[in-house]
Amino acid sequence: MIEGRIAITGANGHLGRRLLSRLPNARAVVRSAAAAEVIAAGHPGTDTAIVDYTDATAMQRAVEGCSAVIHLVGILKETRTNRYVDAHEATCTALAAATRASGLQQIVYLSILGSHGRAANACLASKGRGEEILLASGTRTIVLQVPMVLGESDFASRALAARARKKRCFLLRAESREQPIYAGDVIDGILATFNPDLPSGTLAIAGPESLTRAQLTLRAAKVLGTRPQIVSLPLKIGMMAAWLLERVSANPPVTRAMLEVLDHDDDIEAEHAARVLGIGLTPLDAMLTMVLRESSR
Secondary structure, eight states: OOOSEEEEETTTSHHHHHHHHHOTTOEEEESSHHHHHHHHHHSTTOEEEEOOTTOHHHHHHHHTTEEEEEEOOOOSSOOSSSOHIIIIIIHHHHHHHHHHHHTOSEEEEEEETTOOTTOSSHHHHHHHHHHHHHHTSSSEEEEEEEOOEEOTTOHHHHHHHHHHHOSEEEEETTTSEEOOEEHHHHHHHHHHTTOTTSOSEEEEOOOSOOEEHHHHHHHHHHHHTOOOEEEEEOHHHHHHHHHHHHHHOSSOSOOHHHHHHHTOOOOOOOHHHHHHHTOOOOOHHHHHHHHHHHHTO
16 A cells, blocks of 8 residues: 555545545545535545646646545546546646656556547547556556446436336337446455556456346346336437437537447456456445445435
8 A cells, every 4th residue: 555645536526535435634636616515515624625637737736745646537428618638638648747746656547448549439539548648657557447336326326226216217229238336346446556566557347247238227126126117229319319419508418429438338357357456346236235225215
């Protein structure tokens, strides 16, 4: 474990707040006063810095006195005012410069399963280019690529619970594959990267079971005691609707790139990364029991 304080960018998100519970001496790095208020409400007394993630000088001040940084910043949906290039490449460029200037020992970057710089999908390509920037920074960097993450009372768990409660549940390409991982396992994986014997590089971590979106919804329904009828719709219907929304709204509720990421078939051998990190993987049914019952309260 690296000695000293750890900075967490995007600390106001679900995973960031879980990390703060495990790392009480961490510094929360957020981009707005509203985000800082979230930290203050849930973790009073936490050292918090408000910065522009794309400003290398501001980022250097934010990580000053820290030994490492966990970079959780990223977006799934791009809008006209919040672009992938700014959320991913620009923040990683600023962080790499800040890390070199401040002498941090390690960067941990949370990315998306399937990301690489030449991906056809704009989000996955942007996230992949962010990975490349940090891996080339000269600072020890561990990239963790994750699929759907399910945690107590988080957005993904609430959305899954809502689908499972419907009498008739409409799913885009219900046969697409999901491999959800428990949020607590992701936190364990992040903290395990501080093993000094672990080299720089990328690890893809996921839950122990890959199954179709329809199967996942039915497994969730079993936990909740419901019996939805699954109706699969062609992905192109969603893509057409997203295209129209992009044309008429500066902040559409869904975009084509977002749907492509959500439609990514996640099916990897999960045990390898778990062994490398020395972490356990929560079985799917146990995961669903924990997160869905909490999300139903």
